[in-house]
Amino acid sequence: MEEKVYNVLFLGTGNAARSVMAEALVSTMGNGRFRGFSAGSNPAGAVDPLALEQIAPTGYPAGALRSKSWDEFAAPGAPLMDFIITVCDEAAGEACPYWPGHPLTAHWSIENPAAFGDTANDRRAAFHRAFYAIRAHLNIFVSLPLHMLEKHALHHEVMAIGRTIA
Template identity: 75%
Template sequence: MTEKVYNVLFLCTGNAVRSIMAEALVTTMGNGRFRGFSAGSRPAGSVDPLALEQIAPTGYPLDRLRSKSWDEFAAPGAPQMDFIFTVCDDAAGESCPFWPGHPITAHWSVEDPAVVQGTEEHRRAAYHQAFHQIRARMSIFVALPLHMLEKNAIHQELAAIGRAA
């Protein structure tokens, strides 16, 4: 019997940094159990180069990453999502499209490193911090025994991860 592969969608407003990082991390850390996707309510149109710098060491194919609208995932024929996470506070407050299949949702607030001003070193440190925070949460998420948990228990666990430091 083949183990289910869970589709996970990460949402942010611009889909250029945090949701992109999360897409790559869930796929690379999930050992084949998770397939990551990302989208935005108002996509920036390109992926932030400093985000790509953080993702590159994971081995995720950078050419697969693109900034896109969340409407792509609400359209007929789109992959059905098992989980949907918002990673920015703005997207969490927006009216999302209807997601087929009633995926489990949670909010994992991550500060936007793209708004950090200052030296290049200071900006890179902010991107590293956001990447580290997402990676820490992802480590917990991909280790959950999903096949053993009820939908309510999964929802409670995911909400708790979003409150973690």
Template identity: 75%
Template sequence: MEEKVYNVLFLCTGNAVRSIMAEALVATMGNGRFRGFSAGSHPAGSVDPLALEQIRPTGYPLDQLRSKSWDEFAEPGAPEMDFIFTVCDDAAGEACPYWPGHPITAHWDVEDPAAATGTEEHRRAAYHQAFHQIRARMGIFVSLPLHMLEKNAIHQHVTDIGRAAA
């Protein structure tokens, strides 16, 4: 029997840093079991270069990453999502579009590294910390035996992942 490939959408306000990192990480860490997508409520229009710097070592094709509106995923013909995670408090508090298929949702807040000030080294460290936090959560998520769990148990697991300190 062929294993199901899960579609996972990561939401943030600008879709330039955290949701982009998560999109790349779920795809690269998921061993073909997950397809990652990302979007924003108010997309920045471009991907942050310091985010790309963190993603580059994963081998994810950087040219596939773009800042886009979450409305793209609510349109007819869009991929149906199995999971939707917000990775910033602002997006978690906004009224989201209707998502067909009743995906499992959870909030995985990650501090915005783009808000870091100070030296270039300090700013890069903030991006590295955010990337590390997302990667740690992703490691737990992609190792869940999703095919063996019922929907309520999966929802509880993904919610717990977002509450855990990285």
């Protein structure tokens, strides 16, 4: 029996850093069990080069990453999501579009690396911290026995990841 591949959409505001890093990480850490996507409520129009720098060692194709609106994933014909996770506190407070298929939703508060640092080294360090915070969340997420948990228990576990790692 072929194992289900879960679609996971990570949401931010600008879709330039945290959500993009999460898209790449879940896709590479999930051993083929997860397909990552990312979007923003107010897309920046480009992925931050420091986010791409963090993603590069994962082997995820940088050409597949772009800053895009969350409206793409609410439109007819968009892939159905199993999980939608906000990684930005501002996006978590916004009114989201209707998501077809009733995916499980959760919020994982990750500090915005673009808001830190006056020097290039400080900014790079902030992106590094955000990348590893996302990776810590995803280490737990990708190890959940998704096929064994009923929907309510699964929702509780995914939400708890955001409260456990701060």
